Amino acid sequence: MALLELHQLEKAYDDSHVPAVRALTLHIARGEFVTLLGPSGCGKTTTLRMIAGFVKPTGGLIRLDGQVLANAANGACVPPEARGMGMVFQSYAVWPHMTVAANVAYPLKLRRTPRAEIDRRVDAMLELVGLGGFAKRFPSQLSGGQQQRVALARALIAEPRVLLLDEPLSNLDAQLREAMRGELIDLHRRTGVTIVYVTHDQAEALAMSDRVVIMQQGAALQIGTPAEVYHRPTQRFIAEFIGAANMLPCQVSGWSAGMAQIALPGVDAPIHAAHALDRTPDKPLLVVRPEQVRLHEAGAGWLDGTVLRRQFLGEAHEVSIETAHGVLRAKAGAIDAPPRGAYVGITWETGWLVAG
């Protein structure tokens, strides 16, 4: 059974007629790591703050462990301090007038935990987030990454039923962000805490989550594992938002063995089949990821094209090829990528169909 249930959740701010969040239904299992992913302004923060209790829903229901936290139907709304959750803010929100230890101890102090136990648990928690020995410092004496860990320790110390994180890594530099990503995954595994994570960084979402909720304009477009949303996007928007994608307008000429037969205008050769959820998408679009593209001698592929640009990425090259069907992007080897101006043939391993 789900630990946290959002049912038909809606929030319309007074000063706007379009709801910031609408008809959002999401069930989160105990111990699950769920990420809300979407472009800026799509309602991720609003959703998270409704779960936390800082924003009162204007429609729908939130239930935690069977207990109703908010119900727009009767106006019930449990205040944040009574929800037993932990939260990490984008700005860390570490209290500058308290030491690291006092920051982390604060939730326990409010729960009237005995002094000795507080000390023991704070020490253990600081150890866990890698801040052993920093207890007596003030936040102004810490780096951004260390403040981040203090915020994390403070959110975790009272063993929250749910841990909420709102773009916790966006204020860190790229290297630290990568490191913290790994640490968060480890922390999740070790503590088994249920996590709702908000980000607009798709790489972060794919790397850490058990499930991803793709949001746009307040609605959940697709809910699925990272592999699902990457390889089997339900909509063109998702295919474009997550990872890089080549989009080719095409026709479906038939189906065999659950695969669509694709026809590209002006291409005579029979083209490899593609998968799809929907058998008859409107204005079908073929989605081909750059790493699925294969390059050949000119004339040896389904399409031919000229290399417009070649970028060295370290582990590979990204090649942009001008074809009759638009510019296609392909991943090519770090060493043997075709140079600019080369005339090449193109095929791909498999494709995916979405409505255009």
Added chain:
Amino acid sequence: MQRVPPPTLYDSEHMRMNTAHSRRPSPLILLFGLLLLVLVALVVYPSAALIQNSLTVNGRFGIENYLYLFDQRGSAVIWNTLSVALITTVCATALGVALAWLIGRVDVPLKAVWRVLLIVPYLIPPFIGAIAWVYLLSPVGYINRFWMDITGTRTPLFVIYGQAGTILVMTLYSYPIAYLVMLGPMRQISSALEEAARISGASALRVLRDITLPLLLPNMAAAALLIFMAALANFGIPAVIGFPARFFTLTNEIYVVILNFDLPNNLQIAAAMSMQLVLISIVPLLLLQRLGTGRTAAIVTGKSDQALLLDLGVWKYAAAMFLALITLAAVIAPLLAIFATSITPAPGVRLTAANATLTHYQTLFFGIPKVPRAFFNSLMLAFSAASVVALLSVVIAWVTVRTRLPGRRLLEVLVMTPYALPGTVTALAFILAFIRPVLGISLYNTIWLLLLAYVASFLAFGLRAVTGALTNIDPALEEAARSAGASPLRAFRDVVVPLVRASIVAGWFLAFMPALTELTLSALLFSVGNETIGQVVFGLYQEGRFNPTAALAFSVTISVLLLSLLLSRLTGGRLLI
């Protein structure tokens, strides 16, 4: 690319070399010398006269003057002064912080109304507020009469005269200091800091106690010190409310001694008392400066933080009631009391719709010659003082911000000195300095002495406005104009002056408004023919002309409020005095 600036007055590095190697003094040095001369006349010389007189007994050096206060009054006056200042500080700070929290962080009904009303007491001259409260709470004041009517007793509810009344009125007219100091920081605190505490399990009030207030501690301390200094220096409120109960604070004791011509050596004794008051006032000033250098705790804000208002639920109506009570006590009741008194035919007569009269307004402007004279004098004085202040401010700010002259800090200190001194002390220093002709010019008993004292007292207001603006102008803006081909003078004129113009105007008004209704300096430095508005209100009140006083006080208050309203309208709410 190496940029070699052409030699210029504005380039201090070059200027210093220039003065070292040429015999003609540079214009900058001349300017600096001139400024120093002005400030010596305005600050150094009067201060020296004050100190020297305080140590003069019958023409000889002596410290007896310093003992007079204790010989005559024991520690009573010191105790009165300190107790009023301390209790006022505690009450007014607490009140101001609470109001700033309600307005800045809480969702209260009718907020726009409270925001306007809460700063009104800041605009009403405090001694007029005190007079209004006398109308309300003298033994025959409106509140006491109402109380006796409904209870049928003959004993008033509370008589304002004395210590408690002084504290009450001072609190009502000094909380805006704390309110205005706290409002900005209160709203800038990242709400994530508070929400982090809520989600940790703290209730809204617990967050206030554990997070919000501790974060604002430095700001609160600054507010408290400012209020403490203002309370120590206040002359009008204890003069109106303390005198009738023979309750004296130091400023009033000094005033009484200055006017006590029967007392031999009276000015020298008053000088010694002034020095004693200065010694007390220096403590909060030093603390304030110490506070200013220690950086306020960083209040981190991130992009995701929204300044969200706390929802108090049904308690927000209680909050609105509280705000209503405060505005009633500080604004509405006093204004009504003054207005009612001003249209009542005579003291002791009950105001009715039938006997209401405007005769006192008529008397005021046609029957008491010093009233129209005072309006003219105050307008001229305020206008001239503000203009001199604005001019001096621009020049001094420019020297202190844009040059590296070695003595530029001294200018700032000299400007700040009269600002930190209680007005009574400044007035006495000017009396002592100019009672005899200086360089053949006799300023005593002329309006020029008042003008000098006003300029000295209000210069700091103007300077702060202009310095602040000039400091905030990135030198890169000037440099951009320079690389676009403008000469330094041209760059200053085209880029800097337009950018600080608003602040110069602000500085002008910051001096003009308090000068218009100034009481403390005027009460000691006026002479017949040279009355000011504040002095005349106070004078009529002391003469016992009950109803004309009210008519004048009401006219003055309404004028000041309208002027401020106009000002904040004209500047789009940016300038608020």
